Amino acid sequence: IRLPESNTETEVPLSLGSAGVALDAETQVSQIQQALVNNLHWVQGKDEQFANAHDYYTALAHSVRNQLLKKRIRTAKTYAEAKAKNVYYLSAEFLMGRQLGNGLINLGMYDTMRHALADCGLDLDELLEREAEPGLGNGGLGRLAACFMDSLTTLNLPAIGYGIRYEFGIFTQLIRQGHQVEAPDKWLSYGNPWEIARPDYRVEIKFGGHTEVYKKDGDDDYQVRWIQAQTVIGIPHDVPVPGYGTDNVNLLRLWKAEAGEAFDLDAFNAGDYFGAVANKMISENITKVLYPNDETRQGKELRLQQQYFFVACSLQDIIRLHLRDHSNLGNLAEFSAIQLNDTHPAIGVAELMRLLIDEYSFEWAAAWQITQRTFGYTNHTLMPEALEKWSVDLFGKLLPRHLEIIYEINHRFLAQVKLRYPNDPDRLERLSLIEEGGERRVRMANLACVGSHAINGVAALHTELLKQEVLQDFYELWPDKFSNKTNGITPRRWLLQCNPRLAQLISETIGDSWITNLDDLKQLEAHLDDEAFRHAWQAIKQENKWSLARYIHDAVGIEVNPDSMFDVQIKRIHEYKRQLMNVLHVITLYNRMVQNPGDHVVPRTVIFGGKAAPGYAMAKLVVKLINAVADVVNNDPSVNGRLKVVFLPNYNVSQAQRLFPASDLSEQISTAGMEASGTGNMKFALNGALTIGTLDGANVEIREEVGADNFFLFGLTTEQVAACKAVGHNPWYYYDTNPELKRTLDVIASGLFSPGEPDLFLPILDSLLVDDPYMVMADFAAYVQCQEHVSRTYEDRDRWVRMAILNTARIGKFSADRTIADYAREIWKVKAVPVAGE
Numbered sequence: 001i002r003l004p005e006s007n008t009e010t011e012v013p014l015s016l017g018s019a020g021v022a023l024d025a026e027t028q029v030s031q032i033q034q035a036l037v038n039n040l041h042w043v044q045g046k047d048e049q050f051a052n053a054h055d056y057y058t059a060l061a062h063s064v065r066n067q068l069l070k071k072r073i074r075t076a077k078t079y080a081e082a083k084a085k086n087v088y089y090l091s092a093e094f095l096m097g098r099q100l101g102n103g104l105i106n107l108g109m110y111d112t113m114r115h116a117l118a119d120c121g122l123d124l125d126e127l128l129e130r131e132a133e134p135g136l137g138n139g140g141l142g143r144l145a146a147c148f149m150d151s152l153t154t155l156n157l158p159a160i161g162y163g164i165r166y167e168f169g170i171f172t173q174l175i176r177q178g179h180q181v182e183a184p185d186k187w188l189s190y191g192n193p194w195e196i197a198r199p200d201y202r203v204e205i206k207f208g209g210h211t212e213v214y215k216k217d218g219d220d221d222y223q224v225r226w227i228q229a230q231t232v233i234g235i236p237h238d239v240p241v242p243g244y245g246t247d248n249v250n251l252l253r254l255w256k257a258e259a260g261e262a263f264d265l266d267a268f269n270a271g272d273y274f275g276a277v278a279n280k281m282i283s284e285n286i287t288k289v290l291y292p293n294d295e296t297r298q299g300k301e302l303r304l305q306q307q308y309f310f311v312a313c314s315l316q317d318i319i320r321l322h323l324r325d326h327s328n329l330g331n332l333a334e335f336s337a338i339q340l341n342d343t344h345p346a347i348g349v350a351e352l353m354r355l356l357i358d359e360y361s362f363e364w365a366a367a368w369q370i371t372q373r374t375f376g377y378t379n380h381t382l383m384p385e386a387l388e389k390w391s392v393d394l395f396g397k398l399l400p401r402h403l404e405i406i407y408e409i410n411h412r413f414l415a416q417v418k419l420r421y422p423n424d425p426d427r428l429e430r431l432s433l434i435e436e437g438g439e440r441r442v443r444m445a446n447l448a449c450v451g452s453h454a455i456n457g458v459a460a461l462h463t464e465l466l467k468q469e470v471l472q473d474f475y476e477l478w479p480d481k482f483s484n485k486t487n488g489i490t491p492r493r494w495l496l497q498c499n500p501r502l503a504q505l506i507s508e509t510i511g512d513s514w515i516t517n518l519d520d521l522k523q524l525e526a527h528l529d530d531e532a533f534r535h536a537w538q539a540i541k542q543e544n545k546w547s548l549a550r551y552i553h554d555a556v557g558i559e560v561n562p563d564s565m566f567d568v569q570i571k572r573i574h575e576y577k578r579q580l581m582n583v584l585h586v587i588t589l590y591n592r593m594v595q596n597p598g599d600h601v602v603p604r605t606v607i608f609g610g611k612a613a614p615g616y617a618m619a620k621l622v623v624k625l626i627n628a629v630a631d632v633v634n635n636d637p638s639v640n641g642r643l644k645v646v647f648l649p650n651y652n653v654s655q656a657q658r659l660f661p662a663s664d665l666s667e668q669i670s671t672a673g674m675e676a677s678g679t680g681n682m683k684f685a686l687n688g689a690l691t692i693g694t695l696d697g698a699n700v701e702i703r704e705e706v707g708a709d710n711f712f713l714f715g716l717t718t719e720q721v722a723a724c725k726a727v728g729h730n731p732w733y734y735y736d737t738n739p740e741l742k743r744t745l746d747v748i749a750s751g752l753f754s755p756g757e758p759d760l761f762l763p764i765l766d767s768l769l770v771d772d773p774y775m776v777m778a779d780f781a782a783y784v785q786c787q788e789h790v791s792r793t794y795e796d797r798d799r800w801v802r803m804a805i806l807n808t809a810r811i812g813k814f815s816a817d818r819t820i821a822d823y824a825r826e827i828w829k830v831k832a833v834p835v836a837g838e
């Protein structure tokens with residue numbers, strides 16, 4: 001490693017000279033190297049002799065962070081002066097992915113940095129790999145929040161993302177003997193160069209205790225106050241969020257819980273040292289770990305504590321910011337749009353009411369108007385069993401004042417409903433914020449609906465189903481509150497950063513405006529008949545597949561053939577997503593090879609990745625089945641490499657960035673009517689993979705955009721699924737009438753995949769044959785047939801490449817920039833506040 005001498009300036013501008021003029025390449029390189037060595041010496045406290053790769057990573061991260069903070073300071077100033085309306089995105093999860101590569105890309109420094117590092121003997125790729133992935137989310141919902149932050153900043157919209165700084169993110173998935181084993185995710189153990197703790201913006205959060213009525217000094221009216229049993233401190237940790245090609249830098253503000261009184265002095269003085277510290281442990285537990293369940297409710301007290309904690313912290317912060325620029329909270333809704341990312345932050349409705357009424361002495365009606373005008377609610381699920389509900393007992397114990405407020409909201413709301421529907425007690429019962437019958441429970445989705453002026457679904461089909469099913473009563477009451485905002489993804493991380501070769505080919509062909517205006521990819525269509533272009537396209541896919549093949553070999557020791565079709569399903573393991581149907585297809589292909597060894601087959605590599613919730617037995621058994629099938633298929637000499645099955649452990653954002661660019665076929669095969677939107681489906685298509693999919697979630701709109709000819713559609717529609725279930729779905733019928741399906745299930749039952757444990761997969765067979773809730777049996781034949789069509793199409797490589805190009809060219813609608821522009825215009829009513837260039 002050859003670095004210059006360090007100097008005492010700890011920050012050196014990287015891309016601009018002091019007069020604001022762009023520096024020549026040589027000066028840039030030497031400045032980058034200077035900044036790096038300064039950070040190595042003055043941040044890490046090491047020199048080249050002792051520094052390891054992680055030290056270089058940290059030094060580099062600080063170089064980038066300095067650039068971001070410089071921009072952040074100007075952004076904060078600009079926003080404060082503009083007194084503009086702000087977006088506050090409340091989300092229990094932000095699945096940001098690694099920050100260094102993205103920071104370099106968004107700052108436009110990526111290539112210069114690579115060059116400057118190479119010039120002194122350092123490899124950027126290697127340093128990028130040193131960053132721990134911040135896995136502060138489960139899946140689609142958390143990653144959507146991250147894409148939204150990127151787009152908010154790129155569009156120069158003033159925004160803060162508020163969430164939780166989990167000390168342990170989503171668990172690390174290990175595979176042992178084919179089974180998923182969970183290990184803690186210690187992502188903070190080497191420190192986090194991207195965050196800045198802000199103890200000066202600490203807030204106090206109450207829990208438990210009771211409420212009492214009192215008379216304020218000099219006031220005749222009674223007020224309520226909440227006498228808490230416990231106080232927890234929230235410390236914000238700020239992560240700068242860069243946009244692409246802009247000087248704006250927004251914030252992700254994540255809250256960490258600390259003890260109010262680190263030491264209970266009385267206990268301490270009485271000699272109870274352990275008791276004195278215990279309180280600290282209890283408080284800090286609140287932000288200790290992310291709940292690893294996607295799509296299922298976790299009725300645990302700690303989960304409700306997490307939700308209330310981060311929402312209450314965020315609302316105090318929002319109010320502090322508002323009162324910095326305005327004299328009172330009466331105009332809060334004009335300057336703040338708060339978006340609830342699912343129901344996890346819905347307690348915010350009751351908390352804002354409490355703050356306005358108890359702390360700022362607003363009348364109920366005025367407080368309610370402010371609250372409703374401020375909040376918007378995004379729903380992410382159609383599964384009724386996933387809707388959050390909290391037992392009234394638990395709720396009242398933890399948040400006694402909020403329960404009172406929710407009762408009052410409910411009382412007034414139901415009175416209004418009764419006027420509109422005088423003789424409809426069932427409707428009242430369904431709309432009520434409190435579920436009666438059995439244990440009484442607070443319905444968080446109902447609270448979110450009542451407390452918001454806007455309610456949206458995340459894909460056209462999902463929004464329609466919300467209106468017809470899960471939220472039908474609310475739709476009938478307030479049709480104007482409802483709208484659709486089809487999800488989107490950021491083209492910066494999901495093409496420019498993860499697929500640099502394809503990004504470069506596209507930019508050479510049509511220019512680089514697509515990076516911030518994804519519809520411009522349409523211009524690629526004009527090059528469809530250019531053979532050189534198609535060849536270049538295919539060569540890039542091939543290179544990406546080679547590089548994934550090397551990664552697979554390093555990760556799991558399986559040799560895969562880069563000329564085979566890479567057939568990929570990567571997402572959380574869930575019955576409704578039907579990874580099981582995919583494995584059944586694999587077994588069917590295997591059976592054919594065994595039965596008819598001479599038959600011509602199109603070689604495939606079927607790749608799976610995804611985590612199962614630790615308590616979700618069926619999902620974990622599917623993981624085991626995939627690995628067990630892989631063991632048999634990959635080691636059977638008669639298969640002769642024509643079929644390989646790979647389960648990549650620990651699927652996360654970094655791994656996703658390797659997988660999308662190298663995929664040929666995207667598996668989007670959920671039971672129709674179950675997947676709210678999907679966003680992986682968009683990332684595949686953007687990177688030129690073709691989709692095999694059902695008419696579910698955003699698949700419907702993707703197919704509309706790319707054209708039915710360029711999409712492999714199969715399976716029952718939502719209506720057909722419902723009709724099938726209504727008349728009584730009989731899975732045995734498919735077993736008895738489809739010999740290939742029968743054979744596939746029989747092979748599992750034979751124990752071929754579970755030597756020594758013949759009953760291991762019985763629960764899977766039972767689920768398929770007893771009630772088959774996700775219609776795997778009903779859709780199987782159509783799926784297999786469609787896969788045959790896929791294979792035939794893949795054989796005509798030129799046709800396939802044309803279809804791939806058209807997928808990329810026509811996917812522009814699914815940019816998160818479009819999604820955010822729609823939210824901004826139609827729900828938030830916020831305008832861009834660009835920071836002036838230096």
Ligand code: T68
Binds near residue numbers: 144458676
């Ligand atoms: C996903 N939801 C939807 N939930 O399943 C997916 N849930 O269709 C959609 O594209 C995506 O949201 C974005 O809209 C989730 O990812 C969770 O992760 C989750 C986590 C905790 C509790 C409930």
